Amino acid sequence: MVLLGASPVAVAQQKQTFQNPILPGFYPDPSICRVGEDYYLISSTFAYFPGVPIFHSKDLVNWKQIGNILNRPEQLNLDGHDVSRGIFAPTISYKDGTFYMVTTLIDKGGNFVVRATNPAGPWSTPHWLPNVNGIDPSLFHDENGKSYIIYNSDAPDNKPQYDGHRTIRMYEFDVKTMKTIGAQHLLVNGGVDISKKPVWIEGPHIYKEKDFYYLMAAEGGTSVNHSEVILRSKSATGPYVPYEKNPILTQRHLPATRPNPVSATGHADLVQTQNGDWWAVFLATRPYDGAGDHYNTGRETFLAPVTWKDNWPIINPDHDLVQYSYPVxxxxxxxxxxxxxxxxxxxxxxxKEGTLPMYWLQLRTPRSQWYSLRNPKGKLTLDVRPERFSKKDNPSFIARRQQHVTGSASTQLEFIPQKENEFAGLVAFHNSEHYYALGKTMKGNEPVVQLLDADKKVLAHKALSKKESKNPLFLKIEFNGGAYAFYYATQKGKWQLLKDKVDGEYLSTRVAGGFVGVVLGLYATSNGQPSTNKATFDWFDYTGNDSVFETSTKGQKAYNTTN
Incomplete structure (x- = not known):
């Protein structure tokens, strides 16, 4: 892997401030824990494999991925899942030398816990929790030795008073047997004030600070009305009294037309540093058109300071707007x-590495080895298989997150299609109903470069000469907010525009729905028919350049890294 580092100007700035989001792109539902001087952070992955990336930091700002918690098929069955199903809202905790991750596998088993003594792995196979009926579980380890599992569940007696009426419930949890203990406790009904019909109370966490137990949760749904609320009690099992000045974090009261908006803030987690300071990680979005609320990068992970006032924690206390930069x-x-x-x-x-770096994603659980980094060595070769995006299986598709509003992805492809059904190339993918595929295929007996959407509509194509068809094909996708442009080249560096100003809102969460963001990746398919063909990719370039970040490129140098 070869990459360009941050400019000296940016490095100097980051000695005093840091940039938000700390994890841009599709890294939603962050959860964090501290062990000594080390910090660990995880996020949701839904129907992507491997599941639940885990990051390490010592300063809360500079993060390095050290593994994927669910990286073996026996840990994670995503067969048949829609893209925005699968793994919901994992949380991480630590107790007596062991790390715990608890999460929900929607549609296939419910809630489960895995554990490890090394956060980089290996992690155990799932311990299922049949009594925990709901989503967004988290573990709280009390200083008295007891542990509890807290989660979102149905309305009392499964009789909601209104749409979005949910509860927060709790069981005591035995970390030795990995099972719940005793009776269930109802901690929150509806939200902080059920008379106002609050919706989607979820993502709960409990913290102990001085004489109080604090229950923090998201409220309002994970879109523009998202918020974070706090309640407290003298006992872990309640009763919990809400803070009279809730919410402690939201952006829903701000004008949607504000410049460079940070929106949909919520689903937070708190951490106290070894120096006694408190910080919050939370998800937020960056719409590129204000009131339109279109964003393609998904829900991202932000960091903000926390202060305590009258024994209540307040996130982002000195600002109304969530900031793109805070003091480190x-x-x-x-x-x-x-x-x-x-x-x-x-x-x-x-x-050039022997294995794919751990940030690469596949769609659903792989059941066979359909890619190679050794045949030929130093290139990525995909089998041209019948699996395709329109089916809920595991296609020949390897992708990484789009992390910027503005940028590009490009690749070099070596592929000789044999029939019209064979296709290989570069894809901007949100879900099976919303993607653009730029690649090489056949049209009759003629090789072409072609741009398709998810409905298989040909948006543009260009015939390739016999000579061109035998040479490598270069492909590039440029993105700028709600506009995408697609390029190809038959000679390196000599890009030709295939189609400009393609609708990028089609790839946004607002249009495509769900909880993920755009991923950019390499794809090969024979569209349901048998094939023994292969497609080889020599490299994959990614560039992100957002105006809210430092844009100077003077003095950049190249790094050789291994992940």
């Missing part, structure tokens, strides 16, 4: 990782 936490300075995760950056994946 009072923690030992950490070297910026060679592989960038935030700010503006450019990198090349050259496939």
């Amino acid at each position: 936490p009072n923690l030992p300075a950490q070297k910026k990782p060679a592989f960038p995760l935030s700010g503006n950056f450019t990198y090349r994946e050259d496939f």
